[in-house]
Amino acid sequence: MEIACRELITDCRPRRLEFDSESDRSNFLAIKLSEKVIGRIPFSFNPIRTGSTVTVSKPGLQGILSSLDSGKITSKAWADFISNRIVPDNVKGPVVTNISACATGLFSFVRGAMLLTNDECDICLAGAAEATLHPFVVGGFKRMGVISKTRPRPFDKNRDGFVPAEGGAVALLMREADAVSEGIKSVAKILGWAMMQSDSNPVSVKENEHNIVELIQLALTNAEIKKQDLAYIHLHGTGTKQNDIAEAKALRIIFDKKNIFIPASSTKALTGHCLGAAGAVETIITIEFLKNGMAPASFGLEDIDPECQCDCILQNNMRLQKSIGIILSYGFGGQMAALVIEAEK
Numbered sequence: 001m002e003i004a005c006r007e008l009i010t011d012c013r014p015r016r017l018e019f020d021s022e023s024d025r026s027n028f029l030a031i032k033l034s035e036k037v038i039g040r041i042p043f044s045f046n047p048i049r050t051g052s053t054v055t056v057s058k059p060g061l062q063g064i065l066s067s068l069d070s071g072k073i074t075s076k077a078w079a080d081f082i083s084n085r086i087v088p089d090n091v092k093g094p095v096v097t098n099i100s101a102c103a104t105g106l107f108s109f110v111r112g113a114m115l116l117t118n119d120e121c122d123i124c125l126a127g128a129a130e131a132t133l134h135p136f137v138v139g140g141f142k143r144m145g146v147i148s149k150t151r152p153r154p155f156d157k158n159r160d161g162f163v164p165a166e167g168g169a170v171a172l173l174m175r176e177a178d179a180v181s182e183g184i185k186s187v188a189k190i191l192g193w194a195m196m197q198s199d200s201n202p203v204s205v206k207e208n209e210h211n212i213v214e215l216i217q218l219a220l221t222n223a224e225i226k227k228q229d230l231a232y233i234h235l236h237g238t239g240t241k242q243n244d245i246a247e248a249k250a251l252r253i254i255f256d257k258k259n260i261f262i263p264a265s266s267t268k269a270l271t272g273h274c275l276g277a278a279g280a281v282e283t284i285i286t287i288e289f290l291k292n293g294m295a296p297a298s299f300g301l302e303d304i305d306p307e308c309q310c311d312c313i314l315q316n317n318m319r320l321q322k323s324i325g326i327i328l329s330y331g332f333g334g335q336m337a338a339l340v341i342e343a344e345k
Contacts, residue, residue, distance in 0.1 A: 003167035015165035024063030025131035026056035033170040049093035051121030057276025101331025105279030129168030130277035153300035154237035165272025169280040192223025198334035209249035219338035231322035237266020248308040269300030279329035290343035
């Protein structure tokens with residue numbers, strides 16, 4: 001995992017990774033993360049088919065925009081834009097991209113698990129990268145009214161949007177039986193998932209908490225677990241007015257009204273909103289918290305919005321006794337995904 005920020009964000013400055021590349025920056029980051037993962041594969045395990053679902057949500061955009069800024073579109077920038085080749089050279093199996101806006105990272109993990117389940121590959125690189133903080137991209141989000149003018153504070157009554165950031169995360173997925181036979185210790189298991197399309201406005205989830213309720217219920221059913229089996233919920237928690245209210249309402253419907261307490265929070269005030277890579281980054285973060293038996297507070301939250309009041313939303317860290325979590329992501333355009341994982345302690 002690589003992220004531009006790891007500490008509480010106290011201003012509205014977009015967080016950009018400190019590297020440059022002749023290629024599209026998101027593509028470059030995705031390939032470098034994938035190469036690091038492949039480099040850690042034990043030599044004894046030599047699968048015939050290596051797949052990839054590693055994706056960038058805005059393929060080639062940064063390279064084209066940078067070329068336009070310089071007044072010359074390079075052949076490399078154009079190739080990145082039209083080919084979307086973001087895999088290391090030794091990946092010869094199925095390569096699937098999942099462009100799903102801010103849900104891209106979770107869609108990538110789900111599609112990777114599906115490739116393994118369907119025996120289409122032996123191991124699979126899965127994840128997402130985002131390094132597109134060009135003024136054009138930031139300006140677009142500002143026009144939509146979702147960028148914070150102060151700092152990120154999900155579920156707080158004074159929240160005014162998110163702080164965009166760059167980052168990425170790539171993981172190696174493999175079947176449990178293969179990991180055991182090769183003596184490879186896993187860090188987490190994928191138990192289940194859900195993907196769906198929201199019927200709300202393409203750029204919001206206003207008054208559509210029922211879509212989130214359905215998404216969570218579908219994921220729990222797919223994972224064959226009960227609500228009470230969850231240890232932690234990583235919320236999308238962007239800090240925008242509409243998203244946070246919808247998520248809080250969904251939690252009240254599923255948990256509060258059933259007298260079930262499952263700690264939930266957002267970590268975007270630490271990392272910024274990594275856009276298309278958010279779900280991948282937040283999956284790795286959730287695994288680390290579960291491994292350490294800790295549910296994090298909703299960072300940046302000081303005075304909860306009455307409309308977001310919910311028993312589940314944490315304002316302080318909390319010790320955990322279980323190790324199953326669910327990660328939620330929603331993207332502009334209505335894409336929604338949930339991933340249920342169990343950390344190995």
